Amino acid sequence: MNAFTGTSVESYKQRYINRGRLLISCPDQQGIVASVSKFLYDHGANIIESNQYSTNPSGGTFFIRIEFEMEELAERKATLEKEFRPIASVFNMEWKFTRVSELKRTAVFVSKELHCLLELLWEWQSGELMCDLALVISNHEEARSVVESFGIPFYYLPASKDIREEVEKKQLAMLQKEEIDVIILARYMQILTPNFVRAHPYQIINIHHSFLPAFVGAKPYHRAYERGVKLIGATSHYVTDDLDEGPIIEQDIERVDHRNQAEDLKKIGRSIERRVLNNAVKWHLEDRVIVHENRTIVFN
Amino acid sequence: MNAFTGTSVESYKQRYINRGRLLISCPDQQGIVASVSKFLYDHGANIIESNQYSTNPSGGTFFIRIEFEMEELAERKATLEKEFRPIASVFNMEWKFTRVSELKRTAVFVSKELHCLLELLWEWQSGELMCDLALVISNHEEARSVVESFGIPFYYLPASKDIREEVEKKQLAMLQKEEIDVIILARYMQILTPNFVRAHPYQIINIHHSFLPAFVGAKPYHRAYERGVKLIGATSHYVTDDLDEGPIIEQDIERVDHRNQAEDLKKIGRSIERRVLNNAVKWHLEDRVIVHENRTIVFN
Amino acid sequence: MNAFTGTSVESYKQRYINRGRLLISCPDQQGIVASVSKFLYDHGANIIESNQYSTNPSGGTFFIRIEFEMEELAERKATLEKEFRPIASVFNMEWKFTRVSELKRTAVFVSKELHCLLELLWEWQSGELMCDLALVISNHEEARSVVESFGIPFYYLPASKDIREEVEKKQLAMLQKEEIDVIILARYMQILTPNFVRAHPYQIINIHHSFLPAFVGAKPYHRAYERGVKLIGATSHYVTDDLDEGPIIEQDIERVDHRNQAEDLKKIGRSIERRVLNNAVKWHLEDRVIVHENRTIVFN
Amino acid sequence: MNAFTGTSVESYKQRYINRGRLLISCPDQQGIVASVSKFLYDHGANIIESNQYSTNPSGGTFFIRIEFEMEELAERKATLEKEFRPIASVFNMEWKFTRVSELKRTAVFVSKELHCLLELLWEWQSGELMCDLALVISNHEEARSVVESFGIPFYYLPASKDIREEVEKKQLAMLQKEEIDVIILARYMQILTPNFVRAHPYQIINIHHSFLPAFVGAKPYHRAYERGVKLIGATSHYVTDDLDEGPIIEQDIERVDHRNQAEDLKKIGRSIERRVLNNAVKWHLEDRVIVHENRTIVFN
Structure with missing residues (x-):
C-alpha cells in the first residue's frame, strides 16, 4: 500500500460527471455568442465559466471556452454534437465538446x-x-x-x-x-x-x-x-x-x-x-x- | 505652456465615441447570457470584450461586463436603455449602460x-x-x-x-x-x-x-x-x-x-x-x- | 531500496570537513572586525564568506557571521575556542564556532x-x-x-x-x-x-x-x-x-x-x-x- | 519657483560630510580583511557597512566595499590615501576612497x-x-x-x-x-x-x-x-x-x-x-x- 494512491481520481470523475466544455474558434462576426448561448440554454446547460477573446473584433479570429453542467451529459453528448453542427457551419467554426470526466x-x-x-x-x-x-x-x-x-x-x-x-x-x-x-x-x-x-x-x-x-x-x-x-x-x-x-x-x-x-x-x-x-x-x-x-x- | 498638456483626452474620446459598456448583476439562472447577447446582436452591437462570473452557478449571483461598439451610440443610448428594461425585469437585474467617451x-x-x-x-x-x-x-x-x-x-x-x-x-x-x-x-x-x-x-x-x-x-x-x-x-x-x-x-x-x-x-x-x-x-x-x-x- | 536515499549526506560532510562558521554578536564599537580578522588570519583560516550588520554603528549591536576553511578544523576546534576567549571578553561578545560537517x-x-x-x-x-x-x-x-x-x-x-x-x-x-x-x-x-x-x-x-x-x-x-x-x-x-x-x-x-x-x-x-x-x-x-x-x- | 527644488541635496551633503567609502579588488589571499580593518581602526574609522565577495577563495579575485565614518574626512583624505598605499601594494590592490558628500x-x-x-x-x-x-x-x-x-x-x-x-x-x-x-x-x-x-x-x-x-x-x-x-x-x-x-x-x-x-x-x-x-x-x-x-x- 502506498500513501499516495487514493480515490482522488475516481471521486473527481464522479463529481464532474455532468461537466462539459465547449471550445470554439472562428472568424469574428456579430451573433456568435448569441447563437451559442441560445443553443446551450435550449439544451438546458448551466454555464459555469465562460472566457472569450478576439484578436480583432473587426475581422479577426474569435475564441470562446465555455464550461457548463448538463444533466446526463455522457448519454446526450452525441446528440449535442449533432445538433450543434448547423450553428458551427454558419459561423465557420472549429469546435469540440469535451467531458471533464473523460480524463486525458x-x-x-x-x-x-x-x-x-x-x-x-x-x-x-x-x-x-x-x-x-x-x-x-x-x-x-x-x-x-x-x-x-x-x-x-x-x-x-x-x-x-x-x-x-x-x-x-x-x-x-x-x-x-x-x-x-x-x-x-x-x-x-x-x-x-x-x-x-x-x-x-x-x-x-x-x-x-x-x-x-x-x-x-x-x-x-x-x-x-x-x-x-x-x-x-x-x-x-x-x-x-x-x-x-x-x-x-x-x-x-x-x-x-x-x-x-x-x-x-x-x-x-x-x-x-x-x-x-x-x-x-x-x-x-x-x-x-x-x-x-x-x-x-x-x-x- | 506645459510639456504635459496635450490632446490625449480629446483624441481618446473621439476614438471611443461609439464604445459602450454594459454591466449587470442578478441572481444566477439559465438563459441570462443568451438573452443579453441576443439583445446586443439585435441592436447591431459588436462585442469587444466580455467577462462574467458567478458566485455559485446554482443560485448564486451572476455578474457580467460587456464592452461593445455600436454605431451612433450617443444618439441611441436612451432607446437602448428603454428596450433593455423588459429583459432586466425578467432576470431581476441591476444594470447600467455607460459610454466610454463620457469620462468620469x-x-x-x-x-x-x-x-x-x-x-x-x-x-x-x-x-x-x-x-x-x-x-x-x-x-x-x-x-x-x-x-x-x-x-x-x-x-x-x-x-x-x-x-x-x-x-x-x-x-x-x-x-x-x-x-x-x-x-x-x-x-x-x-x-x-x-x-x-x-x-x-x-x-x-x-x-x-x-x-x-x-x-x-x-x-x-x-x-x-x-x-x-x-x-x-x-x-x-x-x-x-x-x-x-x-x-x-x-x-x-x-x-x-x-x-x-x-x-x-x-x-x-x-x-x-x-x-x-x-x-x-x-x-x-x-x-x-x-x-x-x-x-x-x-x-x- | 529507495530511489531517494543516497550518499549526498556523507559526501557533503566530507566535502566540508574543514569548513567552520563563527557567529558573533556584541555591542558595536571600533576594532571588532580588525581583531576578529587578525585572529582568523593568525590561525591560518581562509575566509569564504562574511556578513555583518549593526543596528546602529554608534552604540548599537553588532553582528557578524564568518564562514572559513581551516586545516584540521575538527582537531583544532577546542584550541581555537580557548584562544578566542580573550578577544570575546574584551568586546563582550556572545559567540560560537560551529563545524559545517557536524550536521544539526x-x-x-x-x-x-x-x-x-x-x-x-x-x-x-x-x-x-x-x-x-x-x-x-x-x-x-x-x-x-x-x-x-x-x-x-x-x-x-x-x-x-x-x-x-x-x-x-x-x-x-x-x-x-x-x-x-x-x-x-x-x-x-x-x-x-x-x-x-x-x-x-x-x-x-x-x-x-x-x-x-x-x-x-x-x-x-x-x-x-x-x-x-x-x-x-x-x-x-x-x-x-x-x-x-x-x-x-x-x-x-x-x-x-x-x-x-x-x-x-x-x-x-x-x-x-x-x-x-x-x-x-x-x-x-x-x-x-x-x-x-x-x-x-x-x-x- | 518650483515645488520640487529644495534643500535635499545640501542637507544630504551636510549629513554625510564625514562618510567615506573604500572599494578594493585584488587577488584573493589570506590577511586582506585583517590588514584593511586594522588600517581603518588605527585611523579611527567607524565601519557602517561592509560587503565582500570572492570569485573563489582559493586563487580568485576578492572584492570589498566598506562604508565608514571618520572625523574630518575631507581634510584627512589625502593622508589616508597616502598611508594606505603600502597595504595596497602588498596585496596588489586596485582601490579607491570616495567621499559620500562629493556627489557624482x-x-x-x-x-x-x-x-x-x-x-x-x-x-x-x-x-x-x-x-x-x-x-x-x-x-x-x-x-x-x-x-x-x-x-x-x-x-x-x-x-x-x-x-x-x-x-x-x-x-x-x-x-x-x-x-x-x-x-x-x-x-x-x-x-x-x-x-x-x-x-x-x-x-x-x-x-x-x-x-x-x-x-x-x-x-x-x-x-x-x-x-x-x-x-x-x-x-x-x-x-x-x-x-x-x-x-x-x-x-x-x-x-x-x-x-x-x-x-x-x-x-x-x-x-x-x-x-x-x-x-x-x-x-x-x-x-x-x-x-x-x-x-x-x-x-x-
Whole structure:
C-alpha cells in the first residue's frame, strides 16, 4: 500500500460527471455568442465559466471556452454534437465538446533529473492534475522506483542520437496502444524527430530551463551565468519542429545575484521549472490553452 | 505652456465615441447570457470584450461586463436603455449602460506627500488614466504648483479633527458643483465622516500603506518594522464607514530585510503605493470593479 | 531500496570537513572586525564568506557571521575556542564556532497535510537541506509510509488539547534522547505549551499559512477569503510563547482573485508554504538566522 | 519657483560630510580583511557597512566595499590615501576612497519618451538619487519644459546616424566642461560610437526594453509580442562597444497575457523600465556596482 494512491481520481470523475466544455474558434462576426448561448440554454446547460477573446473584433479570429453542467451529459453528448453542427457551419467554426470526466491519457518522458516528474506525481496524487497517468518512459533507470511506488507503469527505453528513429518507433507504438493524448517532457533531454512531433500536434509539452527566447539550446544555466543575468527563468511550451520555438504556455523567473555560480542557478532553476511545467500541464488538461499563430491564448 | 498638456483626452474620446459598456448583476439562472447577447446582436452591437462570473452557478449571483461598439451610440443610448428594461425585469437585474467617451469627473484629495498624486498626474497626461481630472483638494499647499502646472484647479482647504464637519461641508459642495463621480484619496491622511462617505458610495478610492488587514490604522510602516516582517505592502480599497475595512481593489508587496529601518520601509513603500493606487483607479475608471459582499470582483 | 536515499549526506560532510562558521554578536564599537580578522588570519583560516550588520554603528549591536576553511578544523576546534576567549571578553561578545560537517539533528512534526513534509524530504534527499533528519513525529498515520520510504524513523503519537502535557513529555524525552537541535513544525496544527517552547529556544520553526501579522490564529485562508484580499501568503517563524508572534524568518505571497474560493486559496497556499518553510529551514541549518529583539537578521 | 527644488541635496551633503567609502579588488589571499580593518581602526574609522565577495577563495579575485565614518574626512583624505598605499601594494590592490558628500556629476540623455527621465527627476528631487544633476541633453525638444521646471539646464542637440560623430564631439566637449562622471541613457535611442564609449568606461548606464539577452536590438516589444512571451522585462546595463552586451546591473519583469497587443506591452514596459533604470542608477551612484569579467557584483 502506498500513501499516495487514493480515490482522488475516481471521486473527481464522479463529481464532474455532468461537466462539459465547449471550445470554439472562428472568424469574428456579430451573433456568435448569441447563437451559442441560445443553443446551450435550449439544451438546458448551466454555464459555469465562460472566457472569450478576439484578436480583432473587426475581422479577426474569435475564441470562446465555455464550461457548463448538463444533466446526463455522457448519454446526450452525441446528440449535442449533432445538433450543434448547423450553428458551427454558419459561423465557420472549429469546435469540440469535451467531458471533464473523460480524463486525458497522459505519458511522462523523463531522463535522470527527477524534480519535474516528482512535482507532477505529487500534484497528480493530491488531485490537482487531473489525468489518467498511463505511463512513464525514461532513457534511464533513476525514476523507476518512485514511479512504481505511485502504481504507475515505468518503461526503460535507452535513447541517444544514433538510435533515435528506432527508439521513437517503439515509443510511438506504446503511445498509440495506450491511446495517449498528452505527452509531458519533464526534462527528457532528447530531441524529438519531426515525425514524432507531427504525430502529436500541440500535444507535447516541454519545459525549457530558460526564459525563452533567451538561451535557446543547450546549457542555458551556464550561459545565463556567463552573461551575468540578474533573473533566471523557465518556459513551458508546445513542442514543434523548430527547437525551442513552439508556442509558449507559461514562464516564470527568480532573482539571482553575483554570488550564484552556474551550479546554484541550476538548483534555483529547479523550483521554477517545477511550477512552470506544472501550471502549463494543468491548464492544458483543463482545455484552457489554445494555439493561434504560434502564440497561446490561455483562459486561466 | 506645459510639456504635459496635450490632446490625449480629446483624441481618446473621439476614438471611443461609439464604445459602450454594459454591466449587470442578478441572481444566477439559465438563459441570462443568451438573452443579453441576443439583445446586443439585435441592436447591431459588436462585442469587444466580455467577462462574467458567478458566485455559485446554482443560485448564486451572476455578474457580467460587456464592452461593445455600436454605431451612433450617443444618439441611441436612451432607446437602448428603454428596450433593455423588459429583459432586466425578467432576470431581476441591476444594470447600467455607460459610454466610454463620457469620462468620469474625478477629484483627487492629497496632503503633504505627493508621490501618489504625481503618479496619477503622469499616467493621466500620458493617456493611461482616462478621466476628467476636475480638481485637486488639499489641506496643505505643497501640491499647488505641480497641480497647476498640469492646468488643473487646485484648492487649499485646511483640515483637522476639530473642523472636520465644516470642511467636509465645503468639500461636498465643491464636489457637487463639479459633478464629481470619483474621489481619489492619494495619501490624504484625514478620516472622512460617515456623512461624507455615504454621499459617495463605492466612489471613494483610498490607498492604505500596508497589506491589509495587517497594520490597520496609523503608522503601518513603523509597526511593520517593529514586527520584523519580510514583506511590506499597500492596499487600495473603497472607503466605507469602517476604517480600513472597505472592499479591497488591489494589493501588492515588496521584499525588505533586516537592514531596512522604518524610514527605508516608507521609501520602498512609496513605489508600491504609487502602482497599487494607479491600478485600482484605472480599473475603477474602466468600470471593471464590482463590489459584492464587501469583496470586489475585478474584471481585468 | 529507495530511489531517494543516497550518499549526498556523507559526501557533503566530507566535502566540508574543514569548513567552520563563527557567529558573533556584541555591542558595536571600533576594532571588532580588525581583531576578529587578525585572529582568523593568525590561525591560518581562509575566509569564504562574511556578513555583518549593526543596528546602529554608534552604540548599537553588532553582528557578524564568518564562514572559513581551516586545516584540521575538527582537531583544532577546542584550541581555537580557548584562544578566542580573550578577544570575546574584551568586546563582550556572545559567540560560537560551529563545524559545517557536524550536521544539526533535526525532527519534523507533522499532522495530516503532507505537502510541507514532502518538500523537506525531497530537498533533504537532493542535498539541499543538510541535516541529520533523525525522526518524524505525527499525531496521525498519514505520513508513515512516505517517511519510512526515505529510511527515516516515524513515530505516531496521538495529540489533542486534553492530553497535551502528557504527550509533550513523551516528545521531549524522544527529542532529548535523539539529541535534537532543530524542530520543524511542518503543518503540525497543535499548540505547544510554554514548557515545550522553553526547552528549545529559537530552535522550533513553524509555518503559518498567512502573511503575518494578518490572520493570526486559526483558519487564515477562510478569513482571507472573507476579507477579499488580493494576495495570500505564508510566514515561517520561530515559535515563542506568544502564538504567531515569534520572530519572522521568511514570508512570501501569491496573487489571487475573486474567482478563488476559500478552498482554492488553501491549494494555492500550499506551494507558498512549501517554499517559505523550506527557505527558513535552510537558512537556519546554515546558521544564517540571528534573533534580535523579536526580529531576525538573515545573512543570506 | 518650483515645488520640487529644495534643500535635499545640501542637507544630504551636510549629513554625510564625514562618510567615506573604500572599494578594493585584488587577488584573493589570506590577511586582506585583517590588514584593511586594522588600517581603518588605527585611523579611527567607524565601519557602517561592509560587503565582500570572492570569485573563489582559493586563487580568485576578492572584492570589498566598506562604508565608514571618520572625523574630518575631507581634510584627512589625502593622508589616508597616502598611508594606505603600502597595504595596497602588498596585496596588489586596485582601490579607491570616495567621499559620500562629493556627489557624482551626472548627465541624462533622453529622446522623445520621457517616462524614465521623469522617474529620475522625481527620485532626485525627493532625495533618493543623490547626484549633481548637471544637465540633460536631448535630440528632441519634448523634455525641455519639464527639465527646466526642475531648474536643470537642458540642451537640444539634434542627432542621427549621419551626423553622429560631429554631434558626439559637441556632447563630449560639454561633458568634459561640466566634469561629468555618470551618463544616463534614459531611452536615448541613439547608438554611441566606440570613441564616445571609450571616453566613459563603465560610466554610461543604459536601459534596454527587454530582459536581455532576449530581444537584443530594435523593437523588443514588437518581437516579444510576435514570440508570444508571457513575461516582458527591462534591463539596465553599462554601455560597451558590443551593443546590448554590456555588464547587466539590474533586470525585472511583469506578467503579460494573450490579450496584450504590442502597444500594451510598450505601456506595461514603461513602468518596468522606470524602476529598473532607477535602481541601477541609485546603486551606481552609491558605488555599489563593480564590473568583473563583463558581469556585475552589486553590493546592495
